[in-house]
Amino acid sequence: MLEETEKATYTIPVGPIHPALKEPVRLALTIDGEEIVDVDVFVGQVHRGIEWLGMNRNNPVQTIYLAERVCGICNICHPLAFVMAVEHAAGITPPPRAEYIRTIAAEMERIHSHLLWAGVAAHEIGFDTIFYLAWRVREEIMDLIEYLTGNRVTKGVVQIGGVRRDVTEEQFPRIRKSLDYYKGLFDQLRKVFLDDRTIRMRTKHVGVLSKEDALKLLAVGPTARASGVTKDIRQDQPYAAYADLDVQAMTPDMLTGTVVGDTYDRIIVRLLEVKQSIAIIEQCLESMPPGPILAQPKMPVLLKTLANAEGEGIGRVEAPRGEVVHYVRLEAGRETLANWRIRAPTYVNLMCVPTMLKGGQIADVPIAFASIDPCQSCANRMVVTDRALGTRSIMDYEEMHRISVQRTEEL
Amino acid sequence: MELLSPTGVIDSFKAALSDSLLYARLYECEVAVKKNAFRTIWLHVERDAFREAVEHVCELQEYPHLAIISCSDLGQAVELTYHFTIYYGRRFAELSLGLRVDLPKTDLKVPTITDLIPGALFAEREIQEMIGVEVTGIPDSRRLFLPDDFPEGVYPWRTDETGPPADMLRVLPGRQQKQC
Numbered sequence: 001m002l003e004e005t006e007k008a009t010y011t012i013p014v015g016p017i018h019p020a021l022k023e024p025v026r027l028a029l030t031i032d033g034e035e036i037v038d039v040d041v042f043v044g045q046v047h048r049g050i051e052w053l054g055m056n057r058n059n060p061v062q063t064i065y066l067a068e069r070v071c072g073i074c075n076i077c078h079p080l081a082f083v084m085a086v087e088h089a090a091g092i093t094p095p096p097r098a099e100y101i102r103t104i105a106a107e108m109e110r111i112h113s114h115l116l117w118a119g120v121a122a123h124e125i126g127f128d129t130i131f132y133l134a135w136r137v138r139e140e141i142m143d144l145i146e147y148l149t150g151n152r153v154t155k156g157v158v159q160i161g162g163v164r165r166d167v168t169e170e171q172f173p174r175i176r177k178s179l180d181y182y183k184g185l186f187d188q189l190r191k192v193f194l195d196d197r198t199i200r201m202r203t204k205h206v207g208v209l210s211k212e213d214a215l216k217l218l219a220v221g222p223t224a225r226a227s228g229v230t231k232d233i234r235q236d237q238p239y240a241a242y243a244d245l246d247v248q249a250m251t252p253d254m255l256t257g258t259v260v261g262d263t264y265d266r267i268i269v270r271l272l273e274v275k276q277s278i279a280i281i282e283q284c285l286e287s288m289p290p291g292p293i294l295a296q297p298k299m300p301v302l303l304k305t306l307a308n309a310e311g312e313g314i315g316r317v318e319a320p321r322g323e324v325v326h327y328v329r330l331e332a333g334r335e336t337l338a339n340w341r342i343r344a345p346t347y348v349n350l351m352c353v354p355t356m357l358k359g360g361q362i363a364d365v366p367i368a369f370a371s372i373d374p375c376q377s378c379a380n381r382m383v384v385t386d387r388a389l390g391t392r393s394i395m396d397y398e399e400m401h402r403i404s405v406q407r408t409e410e411l
Numbered sequence: 412m413e414l415l416s417p418t419g420v421i422d423s424f425k426a427a428l429s430d431s432l433l434y435a436r437l438y439e440c441e442v443a444v445k446k447n448a449f450r451t452i453w454l455h456v457e458r459d460a461f462r463e464a465v466e467h468v469c470e471l472q473e474y475p476h477l478a479i480i481s482c483s484d485l486g487q488a489v490e491l492t493y494h495f496t497i498y499y500g501r502r503f504a505e506l507s508l509g510l511r512v513d514l515p516k517t518d519l520k521v522p523t524i525t526d527l528i529p530g531a532l533f534a535e536r537e538i539q540e541m542i543g544v545e546v547t548g549i550p551d552s553r554r555l556f557l558p559d560d561f562p563e564g565v566y567p568w569r570t571d572e573t574g575p576p577a578d579m580l581r582v583l584p585g586r587q588q589k590q591c
Contacts, residue, residue, distance in 0.1 A: 043555060043556060044554075044555060044556035044557060044558065047556040047557070049567065052567065052568075088438065088440065088449075088451065091440075093440065093441070096443050096444045099442065099443040099444075100443070215473075215474035216474060216528070216529045216530060217529060217530040218476055218477060218528070218530030218531075219530075220476075229500065230500040231476075231499045231500050233505070235501075235502050236496075236498075236499045236500065236501060236502065236503070236504065236505035237449065237450075237496070237499075237503070237505035237506070237507065238442065238447065238449075238503065239442060239449060240442070240443065241443050241444075243442040243443045243445060243447040243449075244443045244444050244445045244447075249500070287444075289444050312453070312509070313438075313451075314451055314494060314507050314509065316478075316496075316507065323478070325478040325479055325494065327479065327481045327492070327494060327509075329483070338483070339481060339483050341479055341481035341482075342479075343478045343479035343494075347479075347533060348530060348533070350533070351529075351530050351532065351533055
């Protein structure tokens with residue numbers, strides 16, 4: 001009997017385009033009927049050798065702009081982690097005001113990233129009305145980002161030893177207006193995402209990751225916190241203005257009283273974090289210290305200091321998806337970086353994907369996989385095989401999406 | 412479990428590893444207005460004591476977080492730095508811990524730590540393909556990022572003859588190739 005069961009499993013390749021996001025990752029799903037027995041993850045389709053590129057730039061300042069292009073969404077977190085690593089290696093302390101501006105920029109990024117994810121997640125289960133709603137309300141924060149930094153995406157505000165743009169007193173009312181808009185919207189978003197019957201049915205007990213697995217497989221960010229791991233760099237090893245503010249890791253039990261570690265819990269964590277981000281920006285505005293925004297405004301002096309610096313440093317930033325870690329080594333007499341290493345949150349969260357998907361159904365793959373908010377440009381596709389028929393079939397994203405939507409309609 | 416102070420952590424390593432601990436350094440800096448400390452510990456251990464050091468990290472923290480393994484080609488040797496974090500989940504308590512081990516190029520082998528930290532698998536697969544260090548006992552030794560048709564024996568992060576050959580590198584028009 002056992003042999004027959006084994007013959008009945010089947011591997012379907014899903015990819016080379018990501019089943020949830022339009023990004024290249026390949027998963028090999030071994031399935032038995034509709035149930036997923038095993039999952040294997042293949043990455044590397046978009047490996048750009050960005051670290052190698054960065055070590056071959058003329059100087060660390062030029063590498064900041066490359067770090068910004070590691071990821072289109074986390075374009076504050078990566079350069080911020082990078083400059084923090086350089087600052088630790090070279091012994092540069094940024095002025096306090098710059099730390100507050102960095103915090104504001106990082107939190108604005110978290111709000112926009114979580115809203116973007118909320119839209120994508122709704123789209124994955126075929127709930128396109130919410131997708132449109134989430135992305136429409138996201139525009140407000142994008143406008144604010146543009147207002148403060150001059151750009152919607154790659155902002156170029158972070159500099160070694162501070163920031164390049166100040167946030168002035170005259171800009172505060174405009175920032176508060178956007179924050180008030182989201183505060184007024186929070187109850188509506190909560191109702192739409194947490195009380196809706198369809199969303200509940202599609203996300204509860206889907207893609208469960210237990211606390212122990214989260215710890216063993218090194219999960220980070222909302223993926224870990226939704227499993228009840230109170231891990232948040234902003235709380236544990238605070239950098240920038242988080243060291244002055246009161247930040248607490250958000251876990252789903254704060255709202256529901258229990259931790260399940262499923263996709264629904266990940267929605268809760270992200271919603272709570274949007275609320276938290278608003279509070280953090282408000283605190284920053286209230287207690288922003290005066291002073292300069294750069295430790296060394298003269299670029300040639302800064303470059304000379306960096307060329308003469310010797311040391312190694314690690315920069316850790318809590319990005320919307322989890323912790324971003326950059327390691328930098330500087331050697332005296334060398335203008336370029338001696339070593340640069342990036343660890344993006346998806347790199348470790350991908351390790352959790354097989355555990356999360358096992359025992360689930362094919363139609364749940366898009367939403368469960370999307371729930372870690374994977375970002376392939378940061379970390380770097382899916383295959384499903386049917387042993388019963390002995391054939392290999394490629395299931396593309398549109399087909400996966402169609403099954404997922406069909407499942408919602410059936411419910 | 413009682414939390415050790417940063418110097419206490421270093422002392423515990425000295426006690427556990429004795430002469431195998433080549434150096435230990437605590438980096439500390441102040442952050443923002445309230446001047447709270449940001450701390451990183453850097454350790455360098457003999458390769459024979461590497462497993463012991465990782466086991467000691469696991470004693471300090473039940474599930475230590477391994478962020479990444481960074482590597483450098485030092486010419487005669489390859490340096491690996493395992494970046495752990497311990498004491499997470501508590502306000503201001505977390506410590507970054509860089510554990511460095513040097514491997515001579517004549518014997519590029521390092522034991523796996525996936526039995527202690529299962530999540531370290533991706534990082535170990537990456538160092539195998541990128542810098543050519545053999546991870547002994549690794550449960551899954553396939554490539555991670557490099558494509559299947561990438562030539563054997565070429566390691567992108569090496570700067571010696573096993574590094575990427577000149578014909579694999581493309582210099583953008585109008586630019587000159589730099590020495591890395």
